[in-house]
Amino acid sequence: xxxxxxxxxxxxxxxxxxxxxGVVLGLTLLASFLVLGVGLGASxxxxxxxxxLQGCIMPGHVQASEYxxxxxxxxxxxxxxxxxxxxxLGGLVSxxxxxRVQPQLERGPTAPxxxxxxLALVGGVVVxxxxxLASGCTSGQALTGGxxxxxxxxxFLVSVFAGGYATAYFVRRQWQ
Amino acid sequence: MITTFFGSDALGSNGAFLVALxxxxxxxxxxxxxGFGSSRKLSGIFYFRDMTVLKVMFTAMITAMLGLHLLLAVxxxxxxxxxxxxxxxxxxxxxxxxxxVGFAMAGWCPGTAxxxxxxxxxxxxxFLVGAMVGSVLFNELYPTLAxxxxxxxxxxxxxxxxxxxxxxxxxxxFAWVAVVAFWGAExxxxxxxxxxxxxxxxxxxxxxxxxxxxxxxxxxxxxxxxTPVATAGAGEPALLAAVEAGEDxxxxxxxxxxxxxxxxxxxxxxxxxxxxxxxxxxxxxxxxSVSELPDYLAPHKNQGTIVxxxxxxxxxxxxxxALARLGFNNAYLLTDGLDGFMRRVLKPVSLREAPVPxxxxxxxxxxxxxxxGSPKSSAPQPALAPAEANKLVLPEWLAQxxxxxxxxxxxxxxxxxxxxxxxxxxxxxxPEHLRGVVGGxxxxxxxxxxxxxxLGLLGITPKTTVVIVPSEKLQDATLVAIALERxxxxxxxxLDGGWERWVAEKRPVxxxxxxxxxxxxxxxxxxxxxxxxxRTVLQHSERRTAVLLDVRPADAFSGKKVEEAxxxxxxxxxxxxxxxxxxxxxGTTALKPVAELEQAYAGLIPSKDSPVVVSxxxxxxxxxxxxxxxxxxxxxxxxxxxxxxxxxxxxxELPVESKP
Numbered sequence: 047x048x049x050x051x052x053x054x055x056x057x058x059x060x061x062x063x064x065x066x067x068g069v070v071l072g073l074t075l076l077a078s079f080l081v082l083g084v085g086l087g088a089s090x091x092x093x094x095x096x097x098x099l100q101g102c103i104m105p106g107h108v109q110a111s112e113y114x115x116x117x118x119x120x121x122x123x124x125x126x127x128x129x130x131x132x133x134x135l136g137g138l139v140s141x142x143x144x145x146r147v148q149p150q151l152e153r154g155p156t157a158p159x160x161x162x163x164x165l166a167l168v169g170g171v172v173v174x175x176x177x178x179l180a181s182g183c184t185s186g187q188a189l190t191g192g193x194x195x196x197x198x199x200x201x202f203l204v205s206v207f208a209g210g211y212a213t214a215y216f217v218r219r220q221w222q
Numbered sequence: 223m224i225t226t227f228f229g230s231d232a233l234g235s236n237g238a239f240l241v242a243l244x245x246x247x248x249x250x251x252x253x254x255x256x257g258f259g260s261s262r263k264l265s266g267i268f269y270f271r272d273m274t275v276l277k278v279m280f281t282a283m284i285t286a287m288l289g290l291h292l293l294l295a296v297x298x299x300x301x302x303x304x305x306x307x308x309x310x311x312x313x314x315x316x317x318x319x320x321x322x323v324g325f326a327m328a329g330w331c332p333g334t335a336x337x338x339x340x341x342x343x344x345x346x347x348x349f350l351v352g353a354m355v356g357s358v359l360f361n362e363l364y365p366t367l368a369x370x371x372x373x374x375x376x377x378x379x380x381x382x383x384x385x386x387x388x389x390x391x392x393x394x395x396f397a398w399v400a401v402v403a404f405w406g407a408e409x410x411x412x413x414x415x416x417x418x419x420x421x422x423x424x425x426x427x428x429x430x431x432x433x434x435x436x437x438x439x440x441x442x443x444x445x446x447x448x449t450p451v452a453t454a455g456a457g458e459p460a461l462l463a464a465v466e467a468g469e470d471x472x473x474x475x476x477x478x479x480x481x482x483x484x485x486x487x488x489x490x491x492x493x494x495x496x497x498x499x500x501x502x503x504x505x506x507x508x509x510x511s512v513s514e515l516p517d518y519l520a521p522h523k524n525q526g527t528i529v530x531x532x533x534x535x536x537x538x539x540x541x542x543x544a545l546a547r548l549g550f551n552n553a554y555l556l557t558d559g560l561d562g563f564m565r566r567v568l569k570p571v572s573l574r575e576a577p578v579p580x581x582x583x584x585x586x587x588x589x590x591x592x593x594x595g596s597p598k599s600s601a602p603q604p605a606l607a608p609a610e611a612n613k614l615v616l617p618e619w620l621a622q623x624x625x626x627x628x629x630x631x632x633x634x635x636x637x638x639x640x641x642x643x644x645x646x647x648x649x650x651x652x653p654e655h656l657r658g659v660v661g662g663x664x665x666x667x668x669x670x671x672x673x674x675x676x677l678g679l680l681g682i683t684p685k686t687t688v689v690i691v692p693s694e695k696l697q698d699a700t701l702v703a704i705a706l707e708r709x710x711x712x713x714x715x716x717l718d719g720g721w722e723r724w725v726a727e728k729r730p731v732x733x734x735x736x737x738x739x740x741x742x743x744x745x746x747x748x749x750x751x752x753x754x755x756x757r758t759v760l761q762h763s764e765r766r767t768a769v770l771l772d773v774r775p776a777d778a779f780s781g782k783k784v785e786e787a788x789x790x791x792x793x794x795x796x797x798x799x800x801x802x803x804x805x806x807x808x809g810t811t812a813l814k815p816v817a818e819l820e821q822a823y824a825g826l827i828p829s830k831d832s833p834v835v836v837s838x839x840x841x842x843x844x845x846x847x848x849x850x851x852x853x854x855x856x857x858x859x860x861x862x863x864x865x866x867x868x869x870x871x872x873x874x875e876l877p878v879e880s881k882p
Binding site for chain 1: 224350371
């Protein structure tokens with residue numbers, strides 16, 4: 047890693063032009079439509095991981111429950127679980143190449159650590175719950191269904207931003 | 223033309239998993255390159271300081287939308303190869319609002335959090351743990367939330383169709399809105415954060431023009447854009463061709479194999495009545511009435527395999543053809559219906575006429591094990607085997623089954639007698655409460671829906687074994703029994719010897735109130751095939767096509783004693799007082815031995831298949847004879863004229879015979 051000073055000197059590489067990144071993302075989604083016949087998704091992978099972990103602790107209960115139970119005895123044998131693993135992997139490779147791996151609790155310069163942890167945790171619970179209620183998240187509903195022009199998915203997209211803008215003011219302290 | 227993993231039903235294959243992993247990789251790279259490994263950057267959109275989320279998301283949507291639209295238009299891919307997301311108004315709007323709250327709090331959404339974890343963000347790890355907890359929470363609350371989850375489920379719906387425009391026009395407008403949004407986002411960034419680096423840049427101008435041009439091109443290019451919802455029905459010739467080729471069937475063996483393999487793409491629909499469904503159905507089936515099929519199946523239109531079945535094939539075939547006309551290309555009917563499934567899949571090897579090859583034999587055993595459970599399975603067996611249903615049970619049997627949740631005891635004795643002691647858990651039913659004025663005739667058995675409501679209040683379901691406890695008046699018990707039959711409830715028995723024998727054998731007695739959890743009893747309006755009205759009876763009387771059995775006392779039959787408008791009996795009727803079937807010994811009234819009854823009725827009715835109409839004054843006593851003939855002696859064609867002499871005598875146009 048010594049020798050070539052010009053590539054070593056810089057910190058993280060700059061982000062990609064967002065429009066071009068959008069095109070890359072859109073082409074990935076299109077490829078998913080054409081090969082898998084379904085769009086992208088992320089929350090189902092997380093939920094199935096949750097079901098699987100809960101199943102380790104209380105297998106009978108998970109199998110007997112109406113929602114998780116419908117996923118069968120091997121909830122991880124599902125394409126979206128593999129897609130989630132791929133997303134982690136792709137993110138990791140890209141972050142390493144772009145020198146953007148920075149272990150940290152990301153927050154505003156004066157924001158209390160505890161507040162950020164609390165909001166990330168509660169926000170996670172809320173998002174995990176809502177993704178199951180709506181059968182998808184920003185990837186599986188908003189992006190995928192939006193590209194299909196599905197009525198419900200576009201309503202989901204609008205609702206997400208309505209909910210987000212209504213909340214943002216009250217949680218702004220974490221970014222200050 | 224492309225065949226997708228979804229289109230070939232292979233989303234659960236290892237190949238699909240590998241493709242998903244690769245696509246996920248691309249997804250992760252795209253998100254990371256856009257800067258979505260940072261929660262601070264992501265959350266910028268909520269404070270107007272960084273609009274990257276809007277730019278990336280809108281561009282991605284436009285890109286995929288244009289691409290998909292063009293490829294569908296030129297026929298590279300057809301819409302049956304793609305899983306279109308259904309619209310569930312309530313769940314998606316409410317879910318979206320809640321999601322937005324969490325998104326703004328955490329600064330993450332599920333996909334970006336994966337990239338955040340890869341970028342070393344601790345808050346992304348915390349978020350993902352939370353999201354798993356939230357998913358588990360949803361699962362735990364699902365029984366309560368299920369109505370919300372399905373609230374406003376209208377199946378696959380497209381916004382352009384709702385707005386009444388063509389999809390091309392909508393995509394064009396969407397592209398233009400996106401361009402305006404991009405310029406707006408840049409302008410907002412410039413105002414709020416002093417960035418907006420692409421505002422007025424050569425790049426954004428070229429990019430905007432490119433989107434607009436492609437948008438216009440797709441709008442004018444092929445006029446014959448396939449419209450996913452408007453997939454016209456197959457058309458009659460195509461439908462008839464499919465019927466001729468037998469393409470509308472699925473064989474029971476194939477269905478059994480796919481169910482055993484846990485095929486999630488199967489939608490198995492039982493279109494029989496709720497009562498039949500409750501009694502038995504193929505595991506995994508849902509019960510939907512024919513009229514509700516289009517609504518229920520809308521989310522599955524052209525996705526997966528819909529299989530309809532009934533006992534036979536007529537109704538499923540009619541329903542399947544109607545669905546095909548509605549544009550369903552994935553509806554099938556089960557060859558030979560449930561009967562065929564029983565005969566070809568579940569019938570044990572030992573009972574099959576034709577020799578069974580060993581590999582088929584092994585298959586049959588596997589099917590039976592899967593669908594019927596292992597013989598040693600601990601699954602609760604019904605308290606009463608079907609063969610024993612409607613018979614008499616001994617106090618000893620009832621004592622052994624007293625604690626079962628699926629046994630309900632009905633005591634028909636008067637209120638004071640019941641209150642001062644009854645079989646533990648028994649409920650009291652006054653047989654008169656099951657009767658009322660119907661069509662101007664008094665003391666008629668109530669219509670089925672009212673009886674079903676009664677049964678629901680008693681906590682009875684189609685799976686409950688009902689044991690009726692008579693006292694000295696056996697007809698009180700048989701009237702309750704005939705009420706059960708009217709709603710299609712077959713699983714009942716009458717306690718032999720009744721209350722008196724129970725007490726004489728020193729069985730447990732209780733005065734406490736029974737525990738009852740009301741249910742909704744689904745009744746089968748077609749279950750009552752045995753009740754006949756005076757018109758039918760008149761026909762049988764004139765043509766002598768049935769044995770008319772009048773069970774009133776002899777002096778009422780002969781016309782010697784007149785308690786009604788007129789005395790006498792229906793022309794051609796024969797008399798066999800109901801009291802002739804019982805004997806009282808030591809205060810215990812019980813039916814006479816079956817052999818004795820058998821002999822008595824053999825002299826009155828030519829064969830077990832002969833039509834018989836039983837009647838009395840109000841239908842009450844005749845219910846006892848009905849029970850004796852049908853359930854104890856096995857006469858197969860017994861009818862019950864509930865109106866009886868009360869009605870017959872009051873209709874002056876009806877003929878009367880007044881000599882025996």
